[in-house]
Structure formats: C-alpha cells, structure tokens
Amino acid sequence: MSAAGQDTAVPRLAPGVKFRFDEVRQAWVLLAPERLFLPDEQAVEILKLVDGARSVAAIVADLAERFEAPPELIAGDVGAMLQDLAGKGAIRL
C-alpha cells in the first residue's frame, strides 16, 4: 500500500464497496459488506472523484480549482480522508 501523500497513487473503492445517492435520505452513502458510511459533504466531493483512474494529485487539482482553495490545504484534507477510509478497508490506495 502506498501512502496517500504519494500524489501518483490512484485510489479506488475496495471490492464490494459502492458509492451512491440515496433518494430517501437525500444523501450520498458509501456501502460496504455489512457496513455503511455516511460521508460528510467534503468527503462526498472527494469520493465523487475516486473512480480508479484519477490520481490523488488529479483529485486535489480538481477540487482546488472548483473550490478556489490552496492546493496544499486541499491536499491535506484529501490525504487525511483517503487514509481514514483506507484504514477502514473501504478504499484501496
């Protein structure tokens, strides 16, 4: 497993993990084997870009541009969030 700090790492959902919008709750949900995560707004924006193709650097660049925020700040948030979900087995880095 490479560190999330590594910009070239390409995060993807772990096997059996699904990310979808739930109409009943009007919220995005991350579904895993017999488990479920309710990501906050910031995490949702990051997870929408986790497609198995974009690198961490590409995700950071996209968010920095759209939210007009300094890339270093975004990079910290993205890294922490991906590392957290990787630790829980929901994401592979």
Place this chain on the structure above:
Amino acid sequence: MSTAHPRAAGAPEPPLAVLLEVTHRCPLQCPYCSNPLALERASAELETADWQRVIDQAAALGALQVHFSGGEPMSRKDLVPLVRHATQRQLYTNLITSAVLLDEVRLGELKDAGLEHVQISFQDTQAQGADHIAGLAGAHQRKLEAARLVKAAGLALTLNFVIHRHNAERAAAMVALGAALGAGRIEMAHTQYYGWGLRNRDALLPSRAQLDAVTAVVEAARTEHQGRLVIDYVVPDYYAHRPKACMSGWGRRFMNISPSGRALPCHAAETLPGMDFPSVREHSLQDIWYESPAFQRFRGTQWMPDPCRSCERRELDWGGCRCQAFALTGDAARTDPACALSADHPLMAAAVRAAAGPPPPFAYRRYSEASAR
C-alpha cells in the same frame, strides 16, 4: 392504510438494513444457531411474490442493504431472482450462507443477479472439529472450496467464525485462514446465548482465560492487517460489565423478516411473550416500522426501568438486549443482566460457574415435533 408517513420531529430514522430469513431449512445443525428453537417449516414460508413485495417496500422505506439469510438461504429455489430484484431496487445485497450448497454455477448466477458480498460461516479451522459442530461430514472442505470460488468470482468475501470453548484456541488460525483465502472481512463472534446458544450454554461458554486470549489475538491481528482485512469482534456478555447496544437499539436500525413473514426488531425477538409481531402478509414495512406497537415497545428510552432510566449510557447501549433480559430474568423490560448496574448481574457469574465443569454433549439444531406450525 398505507399512506405516506411524513417524518415528524422525533420520528425514528428509516432502517439501514433488512435481514430476510428466507427459510429455516439448513443442511447444518450448529448448536448455537441464531434461529428460534421452534423452526418454521417450508410450508409456512412466504412465496416469491411476497419476498419481492417486501424488497420493494424495504427500498422505499430507505433500507440500504438487504441480507439474504436463513437457515440456509440457498435452500430457496428462488434466491437468484430475489437477489436480482433487490439489485434492481438499488439495495446492497449480502448473502449469509453456510456455503455447502454453493457451486460455481449457482455462484455465477448470483453474481450476474448483482450479488455484492458473500459471508461464509466457518465452524473451526480444522475439518474434524468443524464438521462435529456443523453435524455434517465434509462440510468444512466444501466451505473452503466455496470461499475460493467467491474470491475467484471477484465478489467481496467475509469469513464468519462463531467462537466457543471448543475452538477458542484456534483464534489466530481463524485470522490466518481468512487472510489466506483473501477475505476482506472476518467476523470473530463469540456465541450469543439466546435460543439454541442458551440451551447449549454449558457446552459452549468459554472460560475467562479463553476469552482474554481471543481478544488479544484480535487486537494484534487488527494492527497487523489494517486496511486489508476488517475484523469485527463480538464478545460474549458473560464477562462484561456493560451490555452491548443490541441491534443498535430496538427498532432503530434493523428489521428482520422471518420465513413466514413476521417482522421482528431482531432475530430472537419471537421468544418474547406477550408481543404481537406484525406479518408482512398483512402490513407494509412502512406501517410496521413507524406504526406497529411491537416496533415501538422498546424503542428509545421511554420504556426503561431503573437503573437505565437515569443512566448516562442509555442512548449508547439502549439498555442492552431485551431477549437476554427475558431469557435470564423472565422479564423483557428489565435492564440487561449483562450490566453490572443491574440487580440481576450475579446471574452472569452463576452461569459461568455452572459452565466450568466438563462440557455436556450438544443439543443440535433440529426440527422438533412441536415446531410444525
């Protein structure tokens, strides 16, 4: 009466998951089975169209996951179409199986139907002990083969081990087997002592030393396998000071449907006397969740006696398990005896003493004459 239920302030959240016990039929006879002592016969089971309606209603109600369980869910001939139906409703599908009926053809069909995850129960890591618990020769070997098929098919795989005094020493081997088979998740669940487990308590309850050794193995394994292997650990209540938040609280997160269509807040709830659990043949899941007296009976904190009523943990553990309170004290509305603040807590130590001798033989899970209904 199935009008929309606008969620008033203070109304419960929708359930996260619905567990469908599609049948009680099973080729195995594990003496700690979570099914009730009075098993339901095939003739009492819901029809395919009933289950499809339940799945539609579960999705509309806001359930996100559906668990196909049993008994052995693969005993149902319509399992594949039911999984497909759930997939079409965007539900995340889990198959909770003994895997002895799982071959490459059926697995392929289930995968095509959209199945996401397969949880296989293992009774031990050694064939002899495992088959003795399962009451079926050759079961362990078939499970190993099925686990490899699941992995090869690219589906998420969980290994489930129920732990007791006869297999606690193999805790490290259980983790190793999960890792070797490529599982993403392992459940290390100590036996829960309701129903069959309670009947076999003296034969199954581990010693304190065994429990502590298993706990140490789990903690070390979680560190070693972090990020690759999720280990869910469930302790037996008998050495605890505080109870578990059973089902995350009565009627708060989960709904369980029995083979004949009874809606239950947990799989053991039918043991509770004086409760009228609604049938999905007569009521919608929406009405059952929001309106039925049974789902409201122990929901929240209103029903609580002392010491729970004024306890700071009352919204953390919700007073523990109703079925355990009833099984051990005869009153489902008492504080779970697993709590050291309960006047009934000495019952737990007494049970530990009673189980300290040589283990009696198992009472295997079987249909009794009295269970036909």
